[in-house]
Amino acid sequence: MDVFFQQLVNGLTIGSMYALIALGYTMVYGVLKLINFAHGDLVALAAYVGLTIYTQMVGASAPSIWFVLFMFIASALIIAIVGVLLERAAYRPLRKAPRLSAVVSALGASMMIQNGIMLIWGAQIKIFPADIIPNKTFNVSGVVVTSMQLIILCLSLVLMAGLYFYIHKTKTGTAIRASAIDQDAARLMGINVNRVIVTIFVLGSSLGAVGGLFIGMFYRGIYFNMGWIYGLNAFVAAIIGGIGNIPGAMVGGMLLGLFNAMIAGYVSSAWSDAFTYLLLIAILVFRPTGILGERVAEKV
Amino acid sequence: MKNRALILYTLFIIFLCVFPFMADSKWSAVGTTFLIYAVVALSQDIVLGRAGMFDMGHAIFFGVGAYSTAILNTAYGIPIFWTIPVAIILPIIVGLAIATPIVHLRGDYLLVTMIGFNIVFEQVLANNVFGLTGGPNGIFGISFPSLFGWRFDSQNEIYLLAFVLFLLTLLVIRNLETSRAGRALHYIKADSLAAECVGINDRFYRLYAFGIGAGIAGVAGSLFAVQYSAVSPEAFNFLQSVLFFSIVIVGGPSSIPGILLGTFVMFVLPEIFRELATARYFVFGIAMILAMVLRPRGIWPYNFGKMPKFVKEEH
Numbered sequence: 319m320d321v322f323f324q325q326l327v328n329g330l331t332i333g334s335m336y337a338l339i340a341l342g343y344t345m346v347y348g349v350l351k352l353i354n355f356a357h358g359d360l361v362a363l364a365a366y367v368g369l370t371i372y373t374q375m376v377g378a379s380a381p382s383i384w385f386v387l388f389m390f391i392a393s394a395l396i397i398a399i400v401g402v403l404l405e406r407a408a409y410r411p412l413r414k415a416p417r418l419s420a421v422v423s424a425l426g427a428s429m430m431i432q433n434g435i436m437l438i439w440g441a442q443i444k445i446f447p448a449d450i451i452p453n454k455t456f457n458v459s460g461v462v463v464t465s466m467q468l469i470i471l472c473l474s475l476v477l478m479a480g481l482y483f484y485i486h487k488t489k490t491g492t493a494i495r496a497s498a499i500d501q502d503a504a505r506l507m508g509i510n511v512n513r514v515i516v517t518i519f520v521l522g523s524s525l526g527a528v529g530g531l532f533i534g535m536f537y538r539g540i541y542f543n544m545g546w547i548y549g550l551n552a553f554v555a556a557i558i559g560g561i562g563n564i565p566g567a568m569v570g571g572m573l574l575g576l577f578n579a580m581i582a583g584y585v586s587s588a589w590s591d592a593f594t595y596l597l598l599i600a601i602l603v604f605r606p607t608g609i610l611g612e613r614v615a616e617k618v
Numbered sequence: 619m620k621n622r623a624l625i626l627y628t629l630f631i632i633f634l635c636v637f638p639f640m641a642d643s644k645w646s647a648v649g650t651t652f653l654i655y656a657v658v659a660l661s662q663d664i665v666l667g668r669a670g671m672f673d674m675g676h677a678i679f680f681g682v683g684a685y686s687t688a689i690l691n692t693a694y695g696i697p698i699f700w701t702i703p704v705a706i707i708l709p710i711i712v713g714l715a716i717a718t719p720i721v722h723l724r725g726d727y728l729l730v731t732m733i734g735f736n737i738v739f740e741q742v743l744a745n746n747v748f749g750l751t752g753g754p755n756g757i758f759g760i761s762f763p764s765l766f767g768w769r770f771d772s773q774n775e776i777y778l779l780a781f782v783l784f785l786l787t788l789l790v791i792r793n794l795e796t797s798r799a800g801r802a803l804h805y806i807k808a809d810s811l812a813a814e815c816v817g818i819n820d821r822f823y824r825l826y827a828f829g830i831g832a833g834i835a836g837v838a839g840s841l842f843a844v845q846y847s848a849v850s851p852e853a854f855n856f857l858q859s860v861l862f863f864s865i866v867i868v869g870g871p872s873s874i875p876g877i878l879l880g881t882f883v884m885f886v887l888p889e890i891f892r893e894l895a896t897a898r899y900f901v902f903g904i905a906m907i908l909a910m911v912l913r914p915r916g917i918w919p920y921n922f923g924k925m926p927k928f929v930k931e932e933h
Contacts, residue, residue, distance in 0.1 A: 351726075353726055353730075407907065412910060412911060415910070415915070418867045425863075425906065426904070426910065429903030430904050432903075433897075436896065436900075437900055596734075598734045599738075602730070602731050602734075606723060606724075
């Protein structure tokens with residue numbers, strides 16, 4: 319039973335990172351109906367930018383918790399700007415084009431960011447410092463929880479709750495939901511859809527940036543093409559929850575994290591990817607709209 | 619217009635004929651791989667461009683073909699040419715098995731499922747499931763093909779095989795284009811509901827497209843195994859599928875010259891700029907975005923005859 323609870327904690331930690339990244343995919347897909355393949359690479363870029371900012375500051379003076387906070391805010395801002403620029407340059411011109419053209423454009427953007435990271439920071443693995451936040455472990459009757467895991471879980475939950483309220487209680491949030499349902503109708507109601515899309519890219523990219531920093535702090539090793547793996551997993555999470563559905567991405571992320579951790583704990587970690595995708599295939603075959611997705615009548 | 623296309627095709631095929639005599643063995647190898655990739659891209663186009671199904675896992679079928687040849691040849695000592703029927707039929711079976719439960723899925727869902735299958739496929743190969751696939755390093759030492767006592771053991775002779783396969787593929791695609799099945803695929807792509815209303819068996823033709831696409835990719839895979847005399851999982855991973863997918867979209871779906879041009883741009887150009895080593899894929903990514911922004915329907919899009927403009931816009 320200890321294994322179970324240990325993997326439960328691990329799974330929730332991984333799951334909350336997936337959930338943060340998945341939100342970026344699901345919001346973009348909801349409004350643009352585009353799989354933003356570059357999102358995973360933005361996440362990786364965030365980890366690199368954050369690490370650089372942190373090491374620059376620590377080089378100047380003694381480490382403090384404010385540096386970590388600054389690292390989060392600065393990298394989230396930078397990644398948000400990159401995300402908006404990407405939308406402007408690579409996706410907006412293709413909004414009226416065949417859908418696959420935008421997908422290939424996204425793949426190109428992903429390749430560009432990935433290799434851009436490699437050109438700037440090199441192809442070797444970079445290591446996050448271990449003492450970025452005070453390292454404490456709590457032992458709750460055999461289940462080990464680290465302070466890092468607690469921080470990741472709490473912060474993710476706070477961010478997700480914040481996003482949920484933003485989407486459901488504010489005017490801009492309503493505009494985002496309206497644009498996701500029908501862009502043309504939203505435009506007729508006086509919603510500036512372009513601004514909504516920019517907002518989405520700001521929100522998605524900065525949440526993804528936080529996810530990327532968590533990945534860096536939790537796993538510590540970051541490499542230039544890690545965006546593919548985490549990005550795809552997060553995308554799977556978005557689909558499991560029902561793509562385009564914001565609470566769905568959160569639930570899907572947590573479920574996928576738990577599933578991964580249980581497979582790693584009970585079966586074998588060499589097969590965890592295969593199991594992830596078998597789960598995905600099973601879900602798509604039997605319930606293509608995801609767990610929380612609503613069945614919408616659509617032209618088949 | 620028809621004549622110009624014919625002249626261009628003739629010139630291109632003459633160029634392919636004389637190419638191995640002008641090139642050294644390195645470029646002849648690049649030329650062979652170009653032909654193999656062009657065949658795979660054309661087979662991907664049957665599913666993606668002609669039937670309009672977002673298949674981002676075509677490397678699976680390419681890989682099944684390559685591994686069939688490699689395993690039958692190295693483990694059971696069967697001559698290469700005798701493995702080719704298996705390298706066609708097995709990918710078709712795999713293709714139908716994969717496609718049957720998912721062909722009804724809409725665009726992006728199909729795309730993601732195919733990515734999923736491709737990742738599972740890669741893990742199956744890398745984890746050496748039945749002790750046959752050789753694990754992460756793959757299989758080495760595939761022998762040269764021989765026919766009636768003639769051994770195809772130089773690069774130019776393998777080029778010749780690839781060239782023959784390429785011509786056969788063009789023939790198959792031309793026939794498909796002008797056949798009942800090709801028109802059915804076109805209808806399905808344009809509007810599957812309307813297609814079903816005029817009596818086209820939607821599901822059957824979707825599977826048909828997957829079957830043909832997988833079979834052709836399988837032969838190409840078999841030749842790929844011969845060309846490198848080795849196969850390994852990363853030659854058939856999901857990034858490879860992304861490459862084939864992008865070739866079709868960048869070149870121009872359903873357009874044969876477009877796809878050949880796409881293969882050239884996406885595979886040969888990076889080979890030419892190999893000196894730039896690290897920066898080339900960065901530039902390549904930017905080029906992909908630019909190509910799509912400037913030519914959203916592909917570099918050499920397919921022209922549907924004299925259709926009014928508003929009909930074309932629909933695609």
